[in-house]
Amino acid sequence: MKVLSQEKIPESRVCFEIEIEGEKSQAAYDRNLKSLSKSVRVPGFRPGKAPQKMVLRHVGAENLKATILQELLEKALTDVLKDKEEELQVIGSFDLLSSADELLDQLEYGEPLVFKAAIDVQPAPELDKYSGFELKVEKIEPDLSQVDETLHQYQLRQSTLVPVEDRGAELGDVITIDFTVADEDGNELPEMGAEDMPMEMDESDFIPELIQKLVGIKLDETREITVTVPEGYLDDEYEGKPATFTITLKDLKARELPELDDDFAQAISDRETMAELREFLEQRIIDEAEETTKANLEGAILEQLVENLTIELPHSLVSREVDYMLQQQAMYMQRNAQGDDQMLKKVFGQKEFVAEMRRLNEPEAINRLQRTMALAEVARLEKITVPEEELKTKIDELRQNLGGQQVDDQTLREVIEDEMVTEHVLEWLKENSQIEYVPEGSLEPDPAALDADLDSESEEEAQPVEVEVVEAEAE
Structure with missing residues (x-):
């Protein structure tokens, strides 16, 4: 095996032009044919006694040629890696750049065979600048009012619901309603209505304007309330338009909150x-x-x-990072699948889904690798x-x-x-x-x-x- 040339090519790869000497191809042919003569059974001959021409005809000259070509290529590439392992930090394995079909046509036993193969190598980062940055950074001030909000959320979890009959609904109550919805032309929207629907009297739970206008409603009372539909509450076609809700209060309960003691x-x-x-x-x-x-x-x-x-960045490195990210996402989904492992396997078993996930994750994978490489280069430069x-x-x-x-x-x-x-x-x-x-x-x-x-x-x-x-x- 001889390395005729070695050059860097895009995406942090090195391309080798390699020559396999003619005597090696001839030796591989002789060795394989001899081995086949001993093991292949040719009709009319005892094992190991058939003429080599008959054996060759039986196994097929092209099949033998393909086997020898693969053997020669693998041996040559293995030798290249051994010779270059101190010089290059290789990633992954070789890709054959020459056409396998063309190499089969070119292979003549006893004659030299030249082919090209490339392999990814560890990329060499270059930093134009890594110190003296002028940075504007947002400083986050702690909002201690979140303590009261957190404690209030716990109070709600620990609260007791008590039926109310002697007053109207107030913010913080839990109500049950029947309601219908009509568009701005007065046409009822059957798919939007509901019966016996429980709801919090909380402006963050439903349309804020509607909740405000429900304050004071009493049991069995019906109110018609027209509001402008905000984004995210009804179908897109109704957003920003008026809608009329006809609401009947079926049940009213107040929350008794535990003391903050x-x-x-x-x-x-x-x-x-x-x-x-x-x-x-x-x-x-x-x-x-x-x-x-x-x-x-x-x-x-x-x-x-x-x-x-x-x-x-070599493709193999990006691909490996994408693999890692998909693994992490699959593990996250598994933890949150609530035991539905079959659904998860079905989702990740779809080639189209996985291909799309890879596409979506690739930009972040590249950015992560860039950050890692940049930090490593600063560490190297500054020791x-x-x-x-x-x-x-x-x-x-x-x-x-x-x-x-x-x-x-x-x-x-x-x-x-x-x-x-x-x-x-x-x-x-x-x-x-x-x-x-x-x-x-x-x-x-x-x-x-x-x-x-x-x-x-x-x-x-x-x-x-x-x-x-x-x-x-x-x-």
Whole structure:
């Protein structure tokens, strides 16, 4: 095997032009034919006694040629990898650039065979700039009023519903209604109406204007209420247009909320007093605001790094990152599938669905790889490492948290070291940037970030984050 040429090609690949010597193809032919002569049964001859021409006719000259070609190519590419393993950081395996059919036609035993193959290599990032960034970062101020909202949500969960007969409906009550809906021309919309529908007297639960005009309605009373339909409540064709709701109150219940005392604190958390619970919730809000501000800063730094990064990402690396992201998404869906594993398998078993998921995830996969490569390049240029003692301490802490769970020592070390180097690099970048903190909401949102926020909002819509935190602490 001879490497006739070696050149870099786009997408961080190296193309090799390789020659297989004629004596190797002849030797492969002789060896394979001899082996077949011993093993192939030819009618009319005892095993191993048939003439080679008869054996060749029996197995097919083209079939043998294809087998020999595959053997020669695999051996040549394996030898190339061995010769170049110190020179190149290869990723994945070779792709044959020459046509297999053309190579079959060209293969003549005893004559040299030339072909081309390419392989992905670790990309070489280049940073035009990585320090002295001038950054504007939104600083998130903690909103401690969320404590009262969280506690109120818990009061609602612990509340008791009591029938009411001596007054009209008030905000905070739970009502049951029959209702019909008519459009602006007075035509009833049967698909929009309902009977015995329970509803909260809460402006966030239904059309706010409608809830306001229901205040004071009494049992068995019927009201006709015309409102302008806001977005998201009826079909799109009715949005922004007037609609008339004819509503009859069938049932009315008030909520009796528990007192915000120490007993209540103990019932919903592991805190002994309401003061301790408030302090815990306040600290959580403060910590979350600080973490969000930190994330805003690091996001701004990474955005600047990527803008100053030049890199060609090989397809195999992007594909591997997409695979990882799809794995994570499948695991998330499995945790939330409520035991419907068959549905999940059916969804991910559809080639069209998986192909679309790959397409949608590819831009984020590329961005993640760019950020990772940029951070690694800063670490290399600035010789940022983790002191061995600091690394060992972190590994020991994690082992204690794993509670005896078995993990590969080398893998654990590599993961922890990568994370710690990233943290050190980010700190270095912060120290070497000019940072101006600005009020929340004062910067133009990035469209990609806005899409991510919308996705996360849909996941968190069910209940406030602080409520989940208290439950986790209680458990």
